[in-house]
Structures are given as structure tokens and as C-alpha cells.
Amino acid sequence: MARRFEAYAVKRNDNLGDPDFWNKRFEDIDLRIAARELDGDKIAGAVDELTSVALARLNDTFTPVVSEAIERLNSVGALFSSTSDSTVTIGAGFKTFLLDESTRAGFVVPEFVGVRPAGLSDRGLIAQVTAYDRVTGLLDVEVVLFSGAGTYDDWVIRITGAPDVDHSTRIDNPHETTAAQVGAYTVAQANTAIGNAVAGAVAAEATARDSAIGAAISALKGGVSTAYDTLIEIATKITDNDSVVGGIITSLGNRLRFDAAQALTFGQQKQALANLGSWEAGDAKLTFRSVASPGWFICDDGTIGDASSGATTRANADTADAYAVFWGIAACTLQDSAGVAIGSKGASAAADYALHRRLVIPKTLGRAIAIAGAGSGLTSRVLGATAGSETETPTISKTAAHTHSIFLAAMNSAPPDLASVNTPSGASSGAGVAGGTTTGSQGGGAALNIIPPEFFVKIAIKL
Structure with a gap:
């Protein structure tokens, strides 16, 4: 990791009493320490996986050697x-x-x-x-x-x-044997x-x-220990470790591969993501995909529920976890399996889910994303709720208070319908305006477009 002393160094005229001066540095240090802790977890996981692979490799190597040794010992005679x-x-x-x-x-x-x-x-x-x-x-x-x-x-x-x-083939009596x-x-x-x-x-x-x-x-034998220098000892040792070797092989079969593709079930994918600290049920992501990836569903202003709920967005048993997340949001209401609104929620998400009730997911189509909560000086916004409109029609009540100046040409005498006369500057005596005088009407009263420049994507929710 690169050094960042220059970013932390105190310079002349720095305001050491300003919290932001220290908070920026502490945040950077905290992020770097957190990254190292994550690296430590990854290294620990890699060590565990390497250990499992090594044990499997030892088993793959040792078993053929032992089998060959047994075969060779059996054939010595x-x-x-x-x-x-x-x-x-x-x-x-x-x-x-x-x-x-x-x-x-x-x-x-x-x-x-x-x-x-x-x-x-x-x-x-x-x-x-x-x-x-x-x-x-x-x-x-x-x-x-x-x-x-x-x-x-x-x-x-x-x-x-x-x-x-x-001696048996000689006839010259080498030992001079006598009769x-x-x-x-x-x-x-x-x-x-x-x-x-x-x-x-x-x-x-x-x-x-x-x-x-x-x-x-x-x-x-090659100098092997006396504990393993007979066939029965070798066979016993291998038999005693059958369950251990089997467990290692099973564990390797369940590992999440990064060197080749795997056909994982939804449950396996979900557990793997949880183990990796990745997406969880109810998490949202932006996507340009028209069709959801496995383990996700696209928000389309519809409903979710179990296979018998008749939900319009997704009706499947894999929605249970996401259902529980949205059930806890007050803005998300329920419908029965026929699509009729239900006034209030049941005792729990699991209970409503078991009754095949649909859950109305937040409206997202054609809407901008905003953050729920009470911002400083702003209106509090409820999680999952919607607000705003695409256009606004001005009305008198929404127009700022103001006046219009009216200038009348000089007249010799006031018209009989004018109750009082206000003489404009520069006008001749006798000119005046009536208290009820108004200007002519202008404008078409059309609604204003208040949508800023935007681009549009889809929102996918993790099951």
C-alpha cells in the first residue's frame, strides 16, 4: 500500500481546531485499516482453501502409492x-x-x-x-x-x-580315496x-x-516406520481415515470456484454471496438489463409473493427473504391473491406470506431516486414512499404578491365612472384612475415542465 504522509502532514497556518481538518485524515486512516482487515479475512480464507486442496492432493498422491505398494508386496512371492x-x-x-x-x-x-x-x-x-x-x-x-x-x-x-x-564329475580320485x-x-x-x-x-x-x-x-519398504511396514498396518491406517478423506473430498466439492464455471442452485448462490459479504435480500442495484439476472427481480411497480399469490412481478418461493424486507416498510401495502387491497398487515411477514398475500413493491418506473430520511432543513421522506410530479400549473395562490403600474393619458375632466383621481407625474390636472381598473388578460395557463435532464435505467432487487 502506498504511503500517504503528505496527505496527513500538518502545514503552516492549518486550522488545528477545525474538526473537518482531523476527520478527513481519521476517515482515510480508518478506510485503510478496514481494507487491511478485509485483506486479512481473504488471506485466512485462501489459507483454508489451500489447506483443503493440499489435503486432497496428498490423498490423490498417497492412495495410488499405497495401492501400488500393496500390489508389489503381494507379488513378491x-x-x-x-x-x-x-x-x-x-x-x-x-x-x-x-x-x-x-x-x-x-x-x-x-x-x-x-x-x-x-x-x-x-x-x-x-x-x-x-x-x-x-x-x-x-x-x-x-x-x-x-x-x-x-x-x-x-x-x-x-x-x-x-x-x-x-567332484561328482571327476574320475581321477582327487582325494585318493582307497577301496x-x-x-x-x-x-x-x-x-x-x-x-x-x-x-x-x-x-x-x-x-x-x-x-x-x-x-x-x-x-x-524403503526404511518406512515399523508402524506402517506391514500390509495390515497400511490397510488399517487407510480404513481409519476413510471418513476424514471423504470429508475433505466433500468439502472440496462444495467450494466456490474461481477457476471454472459452476452450476449452483439459488440456495448455494445465496449462501456464497452471504459468505463473501456481498448482496443481501432487499438490496437494490441499477442495471440496463431488461430481464433480471438469476437471484434478482426487476422493479416494475408490481407485486411479489409465493407461487400461489398470483403476484405480478414474481410469484415464487424464492421471494420470501425480499418479501420480509419490504413487509417491514410502512409504505409497502398488501393485496390478497386476487389483487384486492388489504387494510392492514398480519402478525408477521411469514404469516402474510403463508396466506399467499401479495406485497406491493415501491413505485420506481419513470421516477428519480431520492434518499429516505429527514435531511437538515428538508421535508422528512418515508422509506419506499413516492412524491413529486412531472409538471406544475401556476395559480394565483402560488404566485408571489406583486402590483402592476397603469399609466393614463392626461384628460380635461374625469370620466363620470371614476370615483377618485390620482394624477400621474407630468399629467395635466383633471386626469385620474378608477380604484377598480384592471389590465387585460395574457397567458395560456399551461402546466410547466419541471423535469431536469435525465437518463433512465432499471432497478433490480436481490431475492
């Missing part, structure tokens, strides 16, 4: 494991498994996989992947190590590391030892798998 109902016999060689359709697209294909019958931990095989088709779900492998025997059609397939099978040492084990003992070795390899594979899955889940 499918990245590292799958199932198959292919009929396969445990043993060496090449094997083919058809992966379950729900996991084949996201399955991570490693170099080696561990495969075992569902529910059985003492048998299975470790194989190297030779081919995988995500579309068909066919997984081709070559078995490098197996344990147990049998044919099964329900398999669990998980990723694993490469087994240590170097006696080999003979120290029975076939059953050898089988047990092999089974234990395979079981150890499978257990190691499971440990490595679990570790990989745990690392993937930790990376997905």
Missing part, C-alpha cells in the same frame, strides 16, 4: 517362486515344467532352480535352466543333482544358487550320506532364497 502340475519323475537328465499361469509372467529366471514335490522336503532336484518361455510358461532344465525317487504332478519351483558338483575307505560304508549308509548332502544343499538353497526375498522386501 511370485518373483522368486512358482508352481507346476506337470508330471515329472525325479532323476538325472532334461526335464520340462509348465509353470502356473498366475506366476509365469513375473517369475525371475535364475541360472539354477530348486524343484521339489509339494509338502516333501526329503527329495527333489537342483537343475540348471536351459530355456524359459514367459508366454507359454514352459521351463526347460537339466538336472545336476537330485535326491529321492518317484513321479509327481505337484511341484514347487524356487530360485537357488549353483551347487558344488565338481577300504569306500568299503567302510554300506549301501544304506551311502544313500543316507548322499541324502543328507542333498538335504543340506536344499536347506542352503532355501536360506539363500529367504535372504534374497527378505532383502527385496526391505528394499521395497
Whole structure:
């Protein structure tokens, strides 16, 4: 805001005792302070709206992220494991498994996989992947190590590391094992030892798998607080705030927009104007519109009332508030629904309105606007009343008192009908005038036009 010191500064010879000298300055200061207070209200409103928008934006942003996180957590298992109902016999060689359709697209294909019958931990095989088709779900492998025997059609397939099978393919006896040492084990003992070795390899594979899955889940969590690191905690938090989020969305839907058009009902428009401190029912404005804008009616010297009143200007339920304003004006009279004048008003505006009575609005057509009240030295004017006329016809009683001079030429003797003689200056003796002498009549007696130059608009009243 621009500084106005020069407007407030006291100058030499100023009359400091004159109230107007100080009142003009105080009024300006008061207006500037009031403007700042209004700005403060607008800023507070803008902050509230910004807060609502920010909460909505957070909701719009957070909900998809949480949904995606839940979906990704749900699919973690499918990245590292799958199932198959292919009929396969445990043993060496090449094997083919058809992966379950729900996991084949996201399955991570490693170099080696561990495969075992569902529910059985003492048998299975470790194989190297030779081919995988995500579309068909066919997984081709070559078995490098197996344990147990049998044919099964329900398999669990998980990723694993490469087994240590170097010794199993060598024939040079790198450890120089003797025949006696080999003979120290029975076939059953050898089988047990092999089974234990395979079981150890499978257990190691499971440990490595679990570790990989745990690392993937930790990376997905991204260090989130322990209060929200499980699906049930996230789901509970979202559910607990459903009403809050819903309330925010509803509030945003009810806000008065300034960036786009809105289709508001009369009640919504009325409330919005009230909130903005704008027009209220009974307020008047000048307009060049022939048809009233929504929420207004044009003054046409008619009547207003409810839908059953038969009012000539507006008969609608939206006139109730304006009706109450005009009902309180003594100059505004009432009519019944047939248009017949009613002598006096009822107990209240609401009571007369409910009886479908019309209210006669002030006469405005063709009239100049004046201010109601008692001006200093002027006639008191009643709110809503009318006065004045377009023309005025002069009469004797309205003419200022005055005289007319009559000059008669000199005469030798007075006429017999003259009762007395007044001798004008310079006239000869014997000249005179009668007491009842009058001048001839002049003028047409037409009314005077007393209308000043004007232009004409319409008056609209807020409903």
C-alpha cells in the first residue's frame, strides 16, 4: 500500500481546531485499516482453501502409492517362486515344467532352480535352466543333482544358487580315496550320506532364497516406520481415515470456484454471496438489463409473493427473504391473491406470506431516486414512499404578491365612472384612475415542465 504522509502532514497556518481538518485524515486512516482487515479475512480464507486442496492432493498422491505398494508386496512371492502340475519323475537328465499361469509372467529366471514335490522336503532336484518361455510358461532344465525317487504332478519351483558338483564329475580320485575307505560304508549308509548332502544343499538353497526375498522386501519398504511396514498396518491406517478423506473430498466439492464455471442452485448462490459479504435480500442495484439476472427481480411497480399469490412481478418461493424486507416498510401495502387491497398487515411477514398475500413493491418506473430520511432543513421522506410530479400549473395562490403600474393619458375632466383621481407625474390636472381598473388578460395557463435532464435505467432487487 502506498504511503500517504503528505496527505496527513500538518502545514503552516492549518486550522488545528477545525474538526473537518482531523476527520478527513481519521476517515482515510480508518478506510485503510478496514481494507487491511478485509485483506486479512481473504488471506485466512485462501489459507483454508489451500489447506483443503493440499489435503486432497496428498490423498490423490498417497492412495495410488499405497495401492501400488500393496500390489508389489503381494507379488513378491511370485518373483522368486512358482508352481507346476506337470508330471515329472525325479532323476538325472532334461526335464520340462509348465509353470502356473498366475506366476509365469513375473517369475525371475535364475541360472539354477530348486524343484521339489509339494509338502516333501526329503527329495527333489537342483537343475540348471536351459530355456524359459514367459508366454507359454514352459521351463526347460537339466538336472545336476537330485535326491529321492518317484513321479509327481505337484511341484514347487524356487530360485537357488549353483551347487558344488565338481567332484561328482571327476574320475581321477582327487582325494585318493582307497577301496577300504569306500568299503567302510554300506549301501544304506551311502544313500543316507548322499541324502543328507542333498538335504543340506536344499536347506542352503532355501536360506539363500529367504535372504534374497527378505532383502527385496526391505528394499521395497524403503526404511518406512515399523508402524506402517506391514500390509495390515497400511490397510488399517487407510480404513481409519476413510471418513476424514471423504470429508475433505466433500468439502472440496462444495467450494466456490474461481477457476471454472459452476452450476449452483439459488440456495448455494445465496449462501456464497452471504459468505463473501456481498448482496443481501432487499438490496437494490441499477442495471440496463431488461430481464433480471438469476437471484434478482426487476422493479416494475408490481407485486411479489409465493407461487400461489398470483403476484405480478414474481410469484415464487424464492421471494420470501425480499418479501420480509419490504413487509417491514410502512409504505409497502398488501393485496390478497386476487389483487384486492388489504387494510392492514398480519402478525408477521411469514404469516402474510403463508396466506399467499401479495406485497406491493415501491413505485420506481419513470421516477428519480431520492434518499429516505429527514435531511437538515428538508421535508422528512418515508422509506419506499413516492412524491413529486412531472409538471406544475401556476395559480394565483402560488404566485408571489406583486402590483402592476397603469399609466393614463392626461384628460380635461374625469370620466363620470371614476370615483377618485390620482394624477400621474407630468399629467395635466383633471386626469385620474378608477380604484377598480384592471389590465387585460395574457397567458395560456399551461402546466410547466419541471423535469431536469435525465437518463433512465432499471432497478433490480436481490431475492
